[in-house]
Amino acid sequence: xxxRTESGPYFGEFGGRFVPESLIKALDELDAAYLAAxxxxxFQAELAELHRSYTGRPSILTEATRFASLAGGARIILKRExxxxxxxxxxxxxxxxxxxxxxxxxTRLIAETGAGQHGVATATAxxxxxxxxxxxxxxxxxxxxxxNVARMNLLGATVVPVTHGSRTLKDAINEAMRDWVTNVDNTxxxxxxxxxxxxxxxxxxxxxxxxxxxxxxxxxxxxxRLPTAVVACxxxxxxxxxxxxxxxxxxxxxxxxxxxxxxxxxxxHAATLERGRPGVLHGAxxxxxxxxxxxxxxxxxxxxxxxxxxxxxxxxxxxxSGRAEYLGITDAEAMTGLLQLSRTxxxxxxxxxxxxxxxxxxxxQTMSPDDIILINLSGRGDKDMETAxxxxxxxxxxx
Amino acid sequence: xxxxxxxxxxxxxxGRGVLVGYLPAGFPTVDECIEALVALAEGGAxxxxxxxxxxxxxxxxxxxxxxxxxxxxxxxxxxxxxxIISAVTARVDVPILVMTYWNPVxxxxxxxxxxxxxxxxxxxxxxxxxxxxxxxxxxxxxDALKLDxxxxxxxxxxxxxxxxxxxxxxxFVYAVSTMGITGTREDLDSAARDLVARLRAVGAETVCxxxxxxxxxxxxxxxxxxxxxxxxxxxxxxxxxDGPAGVRSIAAELSSGVSSVTP
Numbered sequence: 001x002x003x004r005t006e007s008g009p010y011f012g013e014f015g016g017r018f019v020p021e022s023l024i025k026a027l028d029e030l031d032a033a034y035l036a037a038x039x040x041x042x043f044q045a046e047l048a049e050l051h052r053s054y055t056g057r058p059s060i061l062t063e064a065t066r067f068a069s070l071a072g073g074a075r076i077i078l079k080r081e082x083x084x085x086x087x088x089x090x091x092x093x094x095x096x097x098x099x100x101x102x103x104x105x106x107t108r109l110i111a112e113t114g115a116g117q118h119g120v121a122t123a124t125a126x127x128x129x130x131x132x133x134x135x136x137x138x139x140x141x142x143x144x145x146x147x148n149v150a151r152m153n154l155l156g157a158t159v160v161p162v163t164h165g166s167r168t169l170k171d172a173i174n175e176a177m178r179d180w181v182t183n184v185d186n187t188x189x190x191x192x193x194x195x196x197x198x199x200x201x202x203x204x205x206x207x208x209x210x211x212x213x214x215x216x217x218x219x220x221x222x223x224x225r226l227p228t229a230v231v232a233c234x235x236x237x238x239x240x241x242x243x244x245x246x247x248x249x250x251x252x253x254x255x256x257x258x259x260x261x262x263x264x265x266x267x268x269h270a271a272t273l274e275r276g277r278p279g280v281l282h283g284a285x286x287x288x289x290x291x292x293x294x295x296x297x298x299x300x301x302x303x304x305x306x307x308x309x310x311x312x313x314x315x316x317x318x319x320x321s322g323r324a325e326y327l328g329i330t331d332a333e334a335m336t337g338l339l340q341l342s343r344t345x346x347x348x349x350x351x352x353x354x355x356x357x358x359x360x361x362x363x364x365q366t367m368s369p370d371d372i373i374l375i376n377l378s379g380r381g382d383k384d385m386e387t388a389x390x391x392x393x394x395x396x397x398x399x
Numbered sequence: 400x401x402x403x404x405x406x407x408x409x410x411x412x413x414g415r416g417v418l419v420g421y422l423p424a425g426f427p428t429v430d431e432c433i434e435a436l437v438a439l440a441e442g443g444a445x446x447x448x449x450x451x452x453x454x455x456x457x458x459x460x461x462x463x464x465x466x467x468x469x470x471x472x473x474x475x476x477x478x479x480x481x482x483i484i485s486a487v488t489a490r491v492d493v494p495i496l497v498m499t500y501w502n503p504v505x506x507x508x509x510x511x512x513x514x515x516x517x518x519x520x521x522x523x524x525x526x527x528x529x530x531x532x533x534x535x536x537x538x539x540x541x542d543a544l545k546l547d548x549x550x551x552x553x554x555x556x557x558x559x560x561x562x563x564x565x566x567x568x569x570x571f572v573y574a575v576s577t578m579g580i581t582g583t584r585e586d587l588d589s590a591a592r593d594l595v596a597r598l599r600a601v602g603a604e605t606v607c608x609x610x611x612x613x614x615x616x617x618x619x620x621x622x623x624x625x626x627x628x629x630x631x632x633x634x635x636x637x638x639x640x641d642g643p644a645g646v647r648s649i650a651a652e653l654s655s656g657v658s659s660v661t662p
Binding site: 016017018019020021022024025026164165170171174177178181182183184185279280281282283288290292293294295296 | 456501504505507527529530532550553555557564579
């Protein structure tokens with residue numbers, strides 16, 4: 001039986017719609033508009049043209065030979081989503097949803113953002129389509145990702161710092177949902193990951209599945225074979241599901257690397273699938289980092305984009321069924337991976353992506369040169385320069 | 400059958416609607432919360448809506464977010480809700496509905512939560528992020544234990560969905576007055592009147608209106624067409640500023656608005 005045909009609202013016991021009644025009509029309309037668009041050649045042609053002439057797809061594959069030699073095992077090939085317009089995979093989903101919003105007659109886009117990549121992508125689409133844009137961002141994140149706040153402002157979006165709760169991605173989602181409940185008539189909530197109520201997990205996955213579809217075809221064309229393993233970082237899980245989905249029915253290992261922060265055995269991490277348990281968060285039943293009472297626990301990661309105590313329900317399902325594996329990478333391991341890719345390949349990855357790179361090096365050591373690891377290089381690291389410079393002591397000529 | 404329905408019917412029979420007063424459990428402390436709930440009932444609230452503080456309250460505005468955060472920071476545990484209910488029902492005769500986001504109930508265990516609620520003397524749940532479509536377990540458990548089940552209806556809900564809210568609710572249907580989150584407002588949306596009429600048209604017998612109701616004038620206008628008015632943020636602010644005594648007097652003032660129901 002194919003694992004690629006799951007289309008919600010449930011993935012096994014996960015998913016669903018745990019939201020206020022006020023939002024159900026909007027979710028139903030979105031679901032109907034998405035299903036219609038999916039089968040509409042005009043919509044698909046419009047999106048394909050945007051991918052080609054705006055985003056710059058297809059994104060290329062780059063073999064990371066010098067990086068792979070650090071592990072001395074498997075070959076490592078990068079799917080270069082960092083080369084997309086706006087610098088990450090996020091644009092794939094944003095353009096798709098913005099086109100749907102236009103079809104629904106919405107004039108205002110709202111979004112949550114952690115690292116700012118999704119906020120920048122949404123602000124970009126709003127500028128392109130002439131729509132109003134408001135981005136909710138935890139106050140903590142506006143500080144550690146100041147450059148992306150400036151980019152969003154430059155693109156004409158309003159960035160609203162969220163000053164309550166843990167002041168990170170989780171609270172930005174709460175605030176975006178409150179805005180949506182209030183302004184649902186003219187507003188589309190452009191959710192940036194595969195979490196949230198149905199149809200978001202399915203729709204966002206489908207818009208990102210182009211990553212895996214392209215990579216699978218490219219590898220078959222250049223190598224004549226499938227990879228041994230496909231790996232990606234997992235916060236909410238959009239880039240991971242985007243590259244996993246094409247390979248779900250193949251004999252290929254799928255590994256998602258979560259943010260282990262200070263370590264998964266410390267209180268400071270974001271390893272939802274390893275240390276959380278099933279619950280309800282942000283409209284879906286999924287794995288959640290929570291205390292005994294079901295109160296969400298604040299996550300921690302050096303990477304704002306992975307600093308999330310929930311995860312998409314399809315990942316929860318893939319975890320429980322054993323089809324995909326999920327492992328933790330600490331802040332320190334990720335930063336080492338970031339430095340290593342930069343210095344061996346001349347490619348500076350986002351800190352989020354660096355978790356997948358560090359994980360891939362560990363994995364490669366256990367494999368042979370006949371094996372191929374495909375990594376979703378989901379974003380570039382320009383936005384992280386301040387964090388990285390401080391981490392490595394590059395500021396004020398320290399080193 | 401349902402104490403909440405009985406209270407509403409009795410009020411209607413004597414020509415008035417009901418005042419449903421919301422306060423968060425454990426705010427500002429468990430002890431002061433008990434005093435405030437007793438004051439709320441003695442001041443004139445007919446039904447109490449006791450909210451469980453939750454880390455991610457997407458349906459709530461800043462006033463309630465701040466209060467529930469305070470309760471959580473001072474160590475509120477979900478199980479405290481039961482001792483609060485026991486303490487309050489020992490002192491005043493008022494039905495208490497618990498308002499809770501769904502995850503705390505899931506983690507406690509739906510059936511275990513329901514049994515502890517019955518033992519404490521609570522009468523049911525109001526579930527802001529649980530729609531009937533996702534509520535199979537809760538419907539089964541609440542039927543078995545004869546607990547009330549209040550689902551929400553919104554101005555945006557289709558007639559099919561309104562019918563589902565009516566058919567699956569027991570006690571009353573919670574009509575959300577406006578598209579938005581909890582908080583005080585100057586004007587009440589005319590959408591509330593239309594929504595109540597639409598709920599009646601699909602068979603609703605008891606409907607209370609909530610979200611944005613923050614004056615005796617609002618209560619009066621709501622009770623003109625609905626069976627009751629639900630007040631939250633105003634009570635929370637009053638408790639914050641003036642303590643349980645303030646809650647008592649504001650409840651008295653608000654309940655002066657319930658008497659306009661035509662029998």
